Amino acid sequence: MSGKRDYYEILGVARDATPEEIKKAYRRRALELHPDRNPDRKDAEERFKELSEAYAVLSDPEKRARYDRYGHAGLGQGPTIDPDMFRDVFGSFGFGGLEDIFAEFFGGMGSARRGPRARAGADLRYRLEIDFEEAAFGTEVKIRVPRSESCPRCRGTGAAAGGIVSCPTCGGAGRIAIRHGFMQVVRTCPNCRGEGQTVRRPCGECGGEGRITAERTVSVRVPPGVDTGTRLRVAGEGEGGEWGGPPGDLYVDIEVRPHERFRRRGADVLDEVEVSFADLVLGCTLEVPTVHGPREVTVEPGTEPGTTIRLRGEGLPRLDRRGRGDHVVRLAARPPRELTAEERRLWERLREIERERSGGDRRRPRSGDRGLFEKMKDLLSGDS
Numbered sequence: 001m002s003g004k005r006d007y008y009e010i011l012g013v014a015r016d017a018t019p020e021e022i023k024k025a026y027r028r029r030a031l032e033l034h035p036d037r038n039p040d041r042k043d044a045e046e047r048f049k050e051l052s053e054a055y056a057v058l059s060d061p062e063k064r065a066r067y068d069r070y071g072h073a074g075l076g077q078g079p080t081i082d083p084d085m086f087r088d089v090f091g092s093f094g095f096g097g098l099e100d101i102f103a104e105f106f107g108g109m110g111s112a113r114r115g116p117r118a119r120a121g122a123d124l125r126y127r128l129e130i131d132f133e134e135a136a137f138g139t140e141v142k143i144r145v146p147r148s149e150s151c152p153r154c155r156g157t158g159a160a161a162g163g164i165v166s167c168p169t170c171g172g173a174g175r176i177a178i179r180h181g182f183m184q185v186v187r188t189c190p191n192c193r194g195e196g197q198t199v200r201r202p203c204g205e206c207g208g209e210g211r212i213t214a215e216r217t218v219s220v221r222v223p224p225g226v227d228t229g230t231r232l233r234v235a236g237e238g239e240g241g242e243w244g245g246p247p248g249d250l251y252v253d254i255e256v257r258p259h260e261r262f263r264r265r266g267a268d269v270l271d272e273v274e275v276s277f278a279d280l281v282l283g284c285t286l287e288v289p290t291v292h293g294p295r296e297v298t299v300e301p302g303t304e305p306g307t308t309i310r311l312r313g314e315g316l317p318r319l320d321r322r323g324r325g326d327h328v329v330r331l332a333a334r335p336p337r338e339l340t341a342e343e344r345r346l347w348e349r350l351r352e353i354e355r356e357r358s359g360g361d362r363r364r365p366r367s368g369d370r371g372l373f374e375k376m377k378d379l380l381s382g383d384s
Helices: 007-011 019-033 044-058 061-075 083-090 101-106 132-137 277-282 341-357 372-380
Strands: 124-130 139-150 164-166 175-180 183-188 197-199 211-222 231-234 250-256 263-265 268-274 284-288 295-299 308-311 327-332
Touching: 007 019, 007 044, 019 044, 044 061, 124 139, 124 211, 132 250, 211 231, 211 250, 268 284, 277 284, 295 308, 295 327
Parallel strands: 124 250, 268 327
Antiparallel strands: 139 211, 164 197, 175 183, 231 250, 263 268, 284 295, 308 327
């Protein structure tokens, strides 16, 4: 025991080093001293074992305390190297997706997969077009979805009854071991791909695939308030799983067809109503359509063109179920394209009044002049 080197010296750390400093030092030294990186050194194996032994002691608080107090003598027959230590230290390095570094280099002590592993089926996507009204109030749609399903005869195994046997290459372990000197590298069996079993007689229904192609009718519930871009998830309606694994999910992407009149902004419905200048000047009551039926809108006298009127709660339901949006009406006034003789006389009289009150220059009205709508109101009421 007296011939052993000091463990702190082997790792290159101070005696008061923290556990994290010890772990970092071991990672660094393990990569430097690994036998695969030092094929020309005859003592490479011994140095690597010595390093692993030092870390096994100093990474264990109880063993480290005994070593600090009694030295090597306090450890009895020497430390036992724990496979979990290697998983902890090398887990962040990544060695080709292998389960742990200890199993890769020393074999037999890592976990090995036994038998076929169930795999979940893939998810599917479906594009569903619905009308504006269906998006507003919700609907239930039945769609036809082509997909792969687990074979009902072999239940996804791909084998006929009694047709599954242990893999002859790995003996059912799912792995094979290859020796390099004192080291043993464990790899996934290339014959069974790690499953440990192979199909001797394929299923006559699916031809050994474990799945069949089918087209199923799926009912999709569309909640009120959806919009283009909304994605709905229908659990368990995707591709069938393998080896008894669960099916995937079906994701339905919603696309709402444009409405001939309404537009939407979130949960608000946008609409435009044409009104006459006379209605804007004198005021009126309009009946406007909404998704919930006709509603009355009051236009106050002197309302400007382009004014919006908001009908609270007359829009679309919100997906979070927090009430409904609004119905927003924009008042659009456009000059009449054809005038009767009486209408033309009134418009000409209005233009005369406007020019008289602005001193003949309609582009520069005098201070105190009233606006166009006040003048039109006077004219239409007969007070000129």
